[in-house]
Amino acid sequence: MKKIKNSIKLIATGTYIPEKVLTNFDLEKMVDTSDEWIVQRTGIKRRHIAEGEDTSDLATKAAINALEKVKYDKNLIDLIIVATFTPDYRSPGVSNLVQAKLGLSGNDITCFDINSGCTGMIYALEVASSLLNSGKYQHALVIGAEVMSKVIDFTDRNTCVLFGDGAGAFILENSDTENAYFYTTSCGELDKTLYVDRYIHMDGKKVYQFATAAVEKAILKVLNDLNLTINDIDKIIPHQANYRIIHSVAKSLNVALDKFFLNIDEYGNTSAASIAIALDEYLKSREKVSLEKILLVGFGSGFTYGAGLITL
Ligand code: UT7
Numbered sequence: 001m002k003k004i005k006n007s008i009k010l011i012a013t014g015t016y017i018p019e020k021v022l023t024n025f026d027l028e029k030m031v032d033t034s035d036e037w038i039v040q041r042t043g044i045k046r047r048h049i050a051e052g053e054d055t056s057d058l059a060t061k062a063a064i065n066a067l068e069k070v071k072y073d074k075n076l077i078d079l080i081i082v083a084t085f086t087p088d089y090r091s092p093g094v095s096n097l098v099q100a101k102l103g104l105s106g107n108d109i110t111c112f113d114i115n116s117g118c119t120g121m122i123y124a125l126e127v128a129s130s131l132l133n134s135g136k137y138q139h140a141l142v143i144g145a146e147v148m149s150k151v152i153d154f155t156d157r158n159t160c161v162l163f164g165d166g167a168g169a170f171i172l173e174n175s176d177t178e179n180a181y182f183y184t185t186s187c188g189e190l191d192k193t194l195y196v197d198r199y200i201h202m203d204g205k206k207v208y209q210f211a212t213a214a215v216e217k218a219i220l221k222v223l224n225d226l227n228l229t230i231n232d233i234d235k236i237i238p239h240q241a242n243y244r245i246i247h248s249v250a251k252s253l254n255v256a257l258d259k260f261f262l263n264i265d266e267y268g269n270t271s272a273a274s275i276a277i278a279l280d281e282y283l284k285s286r287e288k289v290s291l292e293k294i295l296l297v298g299f300g301s302g303f304t305y306g307a308g309l310i311t312l
Contacts, residue, residue, distance in 0.1 A: 003225050005178035006129035009312060011171040013280040014066025016058050017267065018050040018161045018165050031157040043243025047164025047268030049149045054088040056097035058167035059145035062276070063098060066141075066169045074102055079140040080111045081128050083120025083272040085196060085301075086146045087113060094145060110137070113228045117194070117300025118239050119184065120144060120272030122308050124169070126182035128156075132174050143169040144273040153199040163200070164268035168276020177311075183221050184306035194301040211241060214299045218307035219253065222295065226309060230255050232293060233309075238281060239298035240264040240274040240301070271300070283312075 023046050024035035038044055038252045050058060059082055067074050084092040095111035110131075116123040121144040128140045145167035215238060225228060228261045236259055238246050243264055250257045263283040270277060275296050282294075292312045298306040 003181075006133050006180040006182065006202050008129045008132060008180045008310070009175040010172045010312060011173055012066040012070040013276070013283055014062050014064070014069060014169045015277050015280045016061035016065060016167045017277070018048045018053060018058065020049045020051050021046050022049050022164075024161070027222060028162050029155055031160060031195055033157045033161055033215045035125065038045070041242075042146045042162060043262070043264050044162065044268045045265045047291070050147045050165040050168060053147070055084055055086050055145050055167075056088050056094045056101060058147065058165065059094055059143045059169070060098050060101040060144065060282070061085070061140055061206070062167035063102060063143060066171050070171070072171055075107060077104065077107070077141050078109055078141040079128060079137040080109055081114060081124045081140065081142050083114045083116065083124040083144045084146055085115045085117060085272065086150055098141070101162060103164065116184070116272075116304045117302050118241065118269070118271045118274065119300045119302070119304035119306050120296040121168075121275045122182060122296055122298045122306040123304070125182050125308055126184050126306070128172055129180055129182065132172060138173060140172045141169060141294055142172055142278040143167060146271040146273045148200070148269075151196050151198070151200045152250055156199070158204060159200050159202055162269050166270040166271050166273045167275050167282050168273050177310035180309060181222060181226055182214070182306065182308040183218060183225065184304070187303040189303055194303070196301070208242065208245065210303055211245045211299045214303065214305035215245065215249045215297050216252055218297050218299075218305050219249070219295060222307045222309055233259070233295045234292045235282060236260045236295045236297060237275055237279045240267065240278055241269045241299075249250060287306040
């Protein structure tokens, strides 16, 4: 793979989180678990669950949230990419449904979905940036959206305490400076360590071991490719799967835990949506700073993993 930098501008971010909250105490009544176990092992306290809404509804509402923030003319959009593995249908894609739900049917828009597990948003950003920088596209909507509750077996305590529903959206345009860089990869695996059929199945311990190594490797790869050090990075927005994974990576990189933005306590693991939701929340939480370097990092089934640097 060649090291190619991208030139993109993050115009706005948006989110949509379903209202219904499922707490650890609610789960105590459903399976043999406890708030104490879940908080200690994962950092999760609550998660949000969609009721009567599918993935395209969440994705569209996150997009509208981003569009409204900057009063963006939705008719400019020429590219919609949705990262998800919980689509409404096998076909059409969520991206096509978002186009329709935004009232953009009939506009010339290239729409497709990306299924790269929980790393989907990093993959989607890499593809969107490359397409924008090709010069063919100018205004991209990149969305991570999941209704995980559709694929959760609420009698399986190994998985049902971990996941939540939500969506996050980015509006991207081309910029004049090479200010972004993405690294995406996959291990490929035939073992059924993490997969989704009717339900999500997972060997938690194996995923945990993979994740701690992969997150660190992806961060170091991007830093190395760009001749940066961890001190050049203002904030790391990781895939929100387990507080302990982030804690372990922070320790081995020898950086303070607060270098990482964490909101897993409120949302659980929203899979391909988690990085988008976390970046939106981080941006809302801080004073506007120019030339801030943000590192996004994720991992997921496949096993996929990757990281991306964006400059705000
Ligand atoms: O987006 C990517 C997807 N997934 C992940 O990133 C998950 C990565 N893995 C993890 O986050 C952790 O491995 C888990 C949170 C899933 C599990 O934590 P752990 O410290 O690895 O626990 P464990 O699987 O070793 O299980 C320890 C014990 C077991 O009981 P025994 O065999 O020691 O008696 C489990 O049966 O905890 C039990 N256990 C539970 N107990 C209460 C498993 N799930 C639960 C539960 N409540 N929900």
